[in-house]
Amino acid sequence: MLDIKWIRENPQDLDSALGKRGISPLSRDLLLLDKRRRATQTALQELQTRRNEISRLIGDKKRKGEDAEAEVQEVAQLKLRMSELEAEERDTGHSLDQLMAGIPNIPAEDVPVGDDEKANVEIRRWGTPRQFDFTPQQHFEIGEALGGLNFEQAGRLAGARFTVLHGAIARLHRALAQFMINLHTEQHGYLEVAPPYLVRDEALFGTGQLPKFGEDLFRTTDDRWLIPTAEVPLTNLVAGQMLDAGELPLRVTAWTPCFRSEAGAAGRDTRGMLRQHQFEKVELVSVTLPEDSGAEHERMTACAEEVLRLLELPYRTVVLSTGDMGFGARKTYDIEVWLPGQDTYREISSCSNCGDFQARRMKARFRSKEDKGTGFLHSLNGSGVAVGRALIAVMENYQEADGSITIPEVLRPLMGGLERITGRA
Numbered sequence: 001m002l003d004i005k006w007i008r009e010n011p012q013d014l015d016s017a018l019g020k021r022g023i024s025p026l027s028r029d030l031l032l033l034d035k036r037r038r039a040t041q042t043a044l045q046e047l048q049t050r051r052n053e054i055s056r057l058i059g060d061k062k063r064k065g066e067d068a069e070a071e072v073q074e075v076a077q078l079k080l081r082m083s084e085l086e087a088e089e090r091d092t093g094h095s096l097d098q099l100m101a102g103i104p105n106i107p108a109e110d111v112p113v114g115d116d117e118k119a120n121v122e123i124r125r126w127g128t129p130r131q132f133d134f135t136p137q138q139h140f141e142i143g144e145a146l147g148g149l150n151f152e153q154a155g156r157l158a159g160a161r162f163t164v165l166h167g168a169i170a171r172l173h174r175a176l177a178q179f180m181i182n183l184h185t186e187q188h189g190y191l192e193v194a195p196p197y198l199v200r201d202e203a204l205f206g207t208g209q210l211p212k213f214g215e216d217l218f219r220t221t222d223d224r225w226l227i228p229t230a231e232v233p234l235t236n237l238v239a240g241q242m243l244d245a246g247e248l249p250l251r252v253t254a255w256t257p258c259f260r261s262e263a264g265a266a267g268r269d270t271r272g273m274l275r276q277h278q279f280e281k282v283e284l285v286s287v288t289l290p291e292d293s294g295a296e297h298e299r300m301t302a303c304a305e306e307v308l309r310l311l312e313l314p315y316r317t318v319v320l321s322t323g324d325m326g327f328g329a330r331k332t333y334d335i336e337v338w339l340p341g342q343d344t345y346r347e348i349s350s351c352s353n354c355g356d357f358q359a360r361r362m363k364a365r366f367r368s369k370e371d372k373g374t375g376f377l378h379s380l381n382g383s384g385v386a387v388g389r390a391l392i393a394v395m396e397n398y399q400e401a402d403g404s405i406t407i408p409e410v411l412r413p414l415m416g417g418l419e420r421i422t423g424r425a
Contacts, residue, residue, distance in 0.1 A: 007031070014030075040089040044089065098211075108353070111319065111330075116324055119323060125316035125317070136341050139273065142403065148167055149165060150164040160270070168424065173387060177282060179307075180384055197256060208357070209228060215261065229383075230256040230285075235287075235362070238364040251285070253284050254282070255281075282383070282387065283384065287378070288377070297380055301351040304335055314337070315336060328354045334351075338393070351382030353378070353380050355379075356376035357379075404420050405421040407421065
């Protein structure tokens, strides 16, 4: 959520920033509601002051045995008017809060301006795509032939956009997740957390999924929500908290399932595991001082990239344009892994600096060094990385002409020494 004080002082800057995201100007509507609410609050304060004065006068008159009927009538009128103004303040405040809650974050100055992914800018790439002496297959073709991916079973159990994994491929999926979580905790300094997979409305509001993106989520019958990413519970660990500056940065990671309705993905990636209702991801979350979030963003992205380097998977890193960036982000790097079966790069990680946007929604603050005051924390999140997409990338990049899959060396200890997958077992 943005700072209303900043909007009052910089309405044109707000409209300009929203324009970069393809959103019409909102400052006029915001400031009208804000002015109305503040005027109502001022009127309420004045009436309360008057009511206190009259109440004291009534007390004085009664002690002296004087008639206070006129003052009693005035207090009654004041109470009625105050009740009306309180209702008006609630309604105006609700309208303002709803409008504010739907405004995305302000893009950083160095984010490329554009309408969609076509305006994204590649900043680096690593690795050379393998040259095959046969036509490389896509992951679902490889997995089905080996008996390790079964989409028909998943369809009978749960419908479309689910997958059942078997045998060595199921183990490879688990090994990838274990490899990532071990890397981030043992070498990158992240604290492992095992969070709930169900959260309340407040948690999703804090990270920005609610109220605007409820259709992308799954809701339970008791009004909880399945997490779309571990970003939600991990970031909300600091919700409502006041941290000391000396505690920062706070770096946490979790390996969890994620659940998304994919409401806007009709017809996209309908075959295979690229776009699922249920998938697993190793999430990275950092909470920092404002002056450190830029450097932390670069560090987090490097930690995610290291996963692909150790797996020897070619990738490229792009900075997202204003039109392709997520709701809560002020700057985002996407890491795209090479998939030879598709002959293209596909997203496998997205690392975002949200600035103080989420902290304002969560009321998460820090106490500065030397106790010079308080401020809102900065939060960052990123995939380190999506486990299912890493499985896809390994299957496609390490496939062999006979249909087998060579296991990357870094994963072999987690696979019991297995060097190649040749079948379901």
